[in-house]
Amino acid sequence: MNRRTLLSTAAALSLISATGALAASHGDKLKVGFIYVGPIGDGGWTFEHDKGRLAVEAEFGDKVETVYQESVPEGADAERAITQMALSGANLIFTTSFGYMDPTINVAAKFPDVKFEHATGFKRADNVGVYSARFYEGRAIQGHIAGKMTKTNKIGYIASFPIPEVIRGINSAYIHAKKANPAVEFSVIWAYTWFDPAKESDAARALIENGADVILQHTDSTAPQAAAQEAGNVITFGQASDMSEYAPMPRVSSIIDNWSPYYIARVQAVMDGTWASDDTWDGIGSGMVGIGEISDAVPADVKAEALALKDSIASGDYHPFTGPLNKQDGSVWLAEGETAPDGDLLGLNFYVEGLTGDIPN
């Protein structure tokens, strides 16, 4: 053995021991990754997922390391970001927007040892679980308050993308607004974005100028709240996060996504080696969907009705999609007393009877 081979062998050996040490340090620490669709500071959707991430850190301390990437566009670039995260040694990756569905499945096929959790989607694999919350339960309560509170009988709805999750929300809000006030009309604006404060603000203004005095939003920023506040006499609801900085007016209540218990449970499952791909869809009952405090701008009787509705949904006595319900074209969807099966809801792609306009494809 000459000197050169000796040196290179020594170098190789030290390299091996170094990587060994690296692997060992990865061994005791679980690396959990999060892919976010907006910035953490959006005050809504991504903000709440990040609260979940922080809860995981608080719960497990030194035993976990969390990493995240903000503002990852949905589509091809998401695949790159998720791959990057898997390559960097993450053991469990949460991809937190509907549009990451196919990228997550694609990346998961390449990394069988990494576990993935995709929010609000419906495609699973051995190492891909899905989770979502029954936001439509919260929408029912919003719809009730909206129907009772509107004076112009026009309710504006800022929708993001025409996916089942958003369509469920529109239907649920409409059904309960209609029950509370048979004269209500909905106008829906499809913003085709989850996060664009200027556009959301313009959309809210357009709805208000067209006579709406209640604005429901399924986009992530607080911009519609600010627009409603400027207009005065318009009420809104916090979306994904409490948005209590706009209470008591215009924000009269909110839907709060509480992901922390779920994230902690899933991280624990990976640590215990019990993680398996599954499909979680929880609602008000389990606390995954929270209803933010109903402010004093809502009359006491309406507030009491809304809380009663919340309790009956939480206990399972009442399902927001209970027949008789017809589809928009007048054909029967649910018969008297029948409740919508989860399968129908997961793939919901039609409006219920009474809603006007078409759902874009």
Next chain:
Amino acid sequence: MDLSSINPILLIASIMISATPILLAAIGEMVVEKAGVLNLGVEGMMITGAVVGFATAVSTGSPTLGFAAAALASAVLSLSFGVLTQMLLSNQVATGLGLTLVGLGLSALIGKPYEGMKSPTMSKLDIPILGDIPVLGPMLFSHDPMVYFSLFLVLAVWGFLKFTRAGLILRAVGESHDAAHALGYKVIRIRMMAIFFGGACAGLGGAYLSLVRVPQWTEGMTAGAGWIALAIVVFASWRAERILIGAYLFGGVTVLQLNLQAAGARVPVEILSMSPYLITILVLVIISARGAHGAPASLGRPFHASR
């Protein structure tokens, strides 16, 4: 379809508000490009202006001070671009993109404590006589001062470039920096001033978003407005009056499509949503096809006196 619910007075008022941020940013960028510099950092400067303007307005209670601080902050930021590209001769495209990334990151950092806060609003001008004209009054003469300032700025830039000697020199620097240099003009100094002006305008545009149009601070809130401003400069073939048309057309289509949706127009939403971008691209193609680009000849080329 019930289009009668669209109120044309409110619609045009909304269009003016919606167009103002991109108008401000685009008119500034046009001056920069007229001097032969391509600054792709408009988005970064806008968002910096948005956050600094918001922070200043919140702490001082004065939106006017907010706008001034926003203009100054973005102009100073743009000077870093100027130093790198004009004095150290770095690549303009790469540096401009870098400026956007720096601006986005920096603004997120500065803006953290200001999330969820409300800014003092800028009071609308109460113009006597003009504001009382029935339809035109609420449509055109009841806005905040920045809307009129942006229109004035377009007029001023147009007059400056067309009628003044300084404007002529600026254009000369942009068309042929070697010739301008040979005539004894300080190419770098003139370009630095143009970059400074462009930065200030982008800052005002950003502050208009966070103080008037949205009005709040949210991370990443410009959401691509800076890139639209860059496209509008090309769209306008580097002419001030066409910048105005471009910005109002873009703002107009954006607001109109939302209003059509709110009114329940039976037009496919996909087409409505992409229409602002579609129309911008369409006009860009028509302009290129005509061959009359009007781009300054030295645009994006580095200058060094020894070459």
